[in-house]
Structures are given as structure tokens and as C-alpha cells.
Amino acid sequence: MQNLEAFKTLISTPKKVVITTHHKPDADALGSSLGLAEYLKMKGHDVTVITPTDYADFLTWMKGNDQVIVYDEGNEEESCQLIKEADIIFCLDFSSLQRINGLGDKVTEAQCVKVLIDHHLEPEDFADFQMWSTDAAATAELIYDLIHMLGDESLISKDMAEALYAGIMTDTGGFKHSNTTRHVFRVCGELVDKGADAAKVSKLVYDTNSLDKLKFLGYALSERLTVMPELNTAYFAISTEDLEQFRSRTGDTEGLVNYALSIEGIKFAALMIDRTDVVKISFRSVGGFSANEFARKHFEGGGHKNAAGGKSDLSLEETVDKFKQLLNEYKNELSNPINTYA
Numbered sequence: 624m625q626n627l628e629a630f631k632t633l634i635s636t637p638k639k640v641v642i643t644t645h646h647k648p649d650a651d652a653l654g655s656s657l658g659l660a661e662y663l664k665m666k667g668h669d670v671t672v673i674t675p676t677d678y679a680d681f682l683t684w685m686k687g688n689d690q691v692i693v694y695d696e697g698n699e700e701e702s703c704q705l706i707k708e709a710d711i712i713f714c715l716d717f718s719s720l721q722r723i724n725g726l727g728d729k730v731t732e733a734q735c736v737k738v739l740i741d742h743h744l745e746p747e748d749f750a751d752f753q754m755w756s757t758d759a760a761a762t763a764e765l766i767y768d769l770i771h772m773l774g775d776e777s778l779i780s781k782d783m784a785e786a787l788y789a790g791i792m793t794d795t796g797g798f799k800h801s802n803t804t805r806h807v808f809r810v811c812g813e814l815v816d817k818g819a820d821a822a823k824v825s826k827l828v829y830d831t832n833s834l835d836k837l838k839f840l841g842y843a844l845s846e847r848l849t850v851m852p853e854l855n856t857a858y859f860a861i862s863t864e865d866l867e868q869f870r871s872r873t874g875d876t877e878g879l880v881n882y883a884l885s886i887e888g889i890k891f892a893a894l895m896i897d898r899t900d901v902v903k904i905s906f907r908s909v910g911g912f913s914a915n916e917f918a919r920k921h922f923e924g925g926g927h928k929n930a931a932g933g934k935s936d937l938s939l940e941e942t943v944d945k946f947k948q949l950l951n952e953y954k955n956e957l958s959n960p961i962n963t964y965a
């Protein structure tokens with residue numbers, strides 16, 4: 624955190640606080656928001672978490688979930704009022720205000736103090752205080768670091784520890800990705816010391832599938848996965864009909880792209896889903912190939928080097944064609960025999 628002393632002074636007296644995070648919050652977005660909310664409440668602040676949209680059922684166990692305001696579920700007016708009245712707005716786990724949909728304009732217009740805590744590439748310059756590091760595996764890790772810097776680890780409760788642990792666990796892909804550093808293990812060790820039950824969090828997040836979700840996974844793997852061995856690339860293309868057929872719910876497609884990336888030799892994977900108004904895309908890579916650059920250059924997105932997202936206003940078929948066309952431009956990079964960790 625830049626200007627830590629000024630930040631300390633800012634939060635030394637009770638404030639009206641709004642915490643917001645990105646569209647379709649994942650475990651890191653929600654866990655870091657609810658973890659921070661709990662901490663700030665303990666410090667005497669009046670805190671509300673506002674998410675732009677709903678999120679997966681496997682996250683609703685987190686403490687404070689029942690008080691989250693979901694902006695686009697008819698809570699626009701209440702959210703705007705809270706933002707207008709806020710003394711401080713925290714923006715967690717996103718680097719561009721475009722990623723929080725309609726809320727972005729409201730946050731831009733707000734005259735209060737803004738704090739950005741994030742680990743994505745290329746942050747927008749809108750905050751008064753910024754705690755930003757692409758070395759951090761998760762925003763939840765940065766929240767732990769912030770509480771540590773403020774000397775308040777003793778305030779970390781079991782509930783807070785579990786929310787933060789969930790964020791770090793998922794953003795490291797279950798401690799499998801290259802962002803799984805010594806510091807990640809150290810922080811998670813501290814969180815376990817604070818009462819986080821690692822097995823419980825893992826079960827709640829990863830092993831609470833609906834039968835529909837598993838059947839959809841089977842269908843996607845057998846019918847909707849294309850492998851391009853000459854380019855070491857694999858992709859899924861999922862239509863709105865596919866989603867309807869398996870009664871897909873928010874979160875049901877999370878992690879699907881990793882199956883494409885898990886195929887031996889695959890360096891680059893994509894998941895294109897027709898969400899009716901837009902085709903949403905997830906990109907994943909291993910090694911040197913930058914998913915972030917690909918998403919930013921061609922699909923109005925971004926993220927991290929090996930995990931990024933974007934969107935397309937074309938139809939699903941046209942998006943797939945565009946994707947395949949673009950791959951030719953990266954032929955040299957992609958077709959080299961795999962050197963995963965180069």
C-alpha cells in the first residue's frame with residue numbers, strides 16, 4: 624500500500640464504506656471483499672459489499688454473504704445511494720472500472736476516497752490509494768498483507784480466514800499454478816493458524832457439484848471440445864442451447880477451460896460461451912504464451928499472463944472463426960514443441 628500512514632489515518636475513525644468487486648465474482652473477488660468487510664466492521668466502520676452481478680452457489684457459505692447487495696437484481700437505486708453516501712469505496716480484484724458494469728460509472732462519479740486492491744495487469748489510474756501487485760497470486764493474499772501491515776492480524780477470525788483462504792486456493796488453481804509462491808504458503812499457514820479449515824473450504828468450493836453440472840461437463844468434453852494439435856491449442860464453444868439443456872447456473876462453467884489446457888502438449892486453451900447478449904471468453908496458457916496479451920489485443924479483455932478473459936459481440940460461430948484465424952498469427956509461438964516453463 625502506497626502512503627500506508629495516510630491510509631492508517633483514513634481508517635482510524637469510523638467511515639461509511641462500500642466494497643465492490645468484478646462482474647460474476649469468483650472466490651477471490653468475493654472472499655477478499657467479505658474478508659475485508661469483516662475486518663473493517665471490527666474496526667468500527669459501517670460496511671456494505673455491492674457486487675455488480677450474482678455469483679456461484681458454492682460461494683454463499685462465506686460469512687456476510689446474506690448482506691451482500693447484488694446491483695443488477697433490482698438494487699440499482701439502493702446501490703447508487705450507498706455509493707453516493709460512502710466516505711470510502713474499495714475496489715477489489717479488478718483493474719478497470721469497465722469490469723463492474725453499470726456500477727463503474729457510479730464509482731467514477733463518486734467524490735469520495737477510492738482504494739484499489741488488485742493483482743491484475745495494467746491497472747486503470749483512478750484510485751487515491753492503491754495496493755497493487757501482479758506478484759500476488761490473489762487479491763485475498765493482498766488483503767492479508769494489508770491487515771498484517773496494519774498490525775491487526777489478531778483481528779483475523781476463523782470466518783475471515785476461510786474467506787481469504789478460498790480466494791487464494793482458487794486463484795492458484797488449488798495451489799497448482801506458477802503463482803503458488805512461498806509467500807502463498809506462508810499466508811495460508813497463517814490463515815490455518817487463525818482457524819481456516821482447508822479441507823472444509825476445498826469441499827465447499829470444489830466438491831459441491833450438481834448432477835446437471837457434471838453431466839454438462841461430460842457433454843462439453845465429448846461434444847464441444849476441439850483440439851488443434853498443430854497449434855498446441857484446444858477450445859470449447861458452448862451455445863445458449865447447451866446451457867439451457869443442462870440448466871446451467873452461475874458458476875457451472877467455471878474451471879471448464881482448464882480441462883482443455885490439461886491435455887498433454889496443449890499450451891493455449893479457450894472457452895467461448897454464448898451468453899446471448901455477448902460471447903464471453905476465458906483464455907488460459909502455460910509457459911511463455913501470454914493469454915493476457917491475446918485477450919487485450921483481440922477480445923477487449925485482459926487479466927493475468929496465463930489466465931485472462933474477454934468478450935466478443937460477434938455470433939458464437941463468428942467468434943470461433945475469428946479465434947482460429949488469429950491463431951495463425953501466433954503459429955510460430957504456438958507450434959514450437961512444448962517448453963512449458965520457458
Ligand code: 5GP
Nearest residue numbers: 905906923924925926927930931932933934
Ligand atoms: P475467467 O476466465 O476465470 O473469467 O478470468 C480469468 C482472469 O481474467 C481473471 O483474473 C479475471 O478477473 C480476468 N478477466 C476475465 N474476464 C475479463 C475481461 O473481460 N476483462 C479483463 N480485463 N479481465 C478479465
Ligand code: MN
Nearest residue numbers: 651716761762
Ligand atoms: Mn483474483
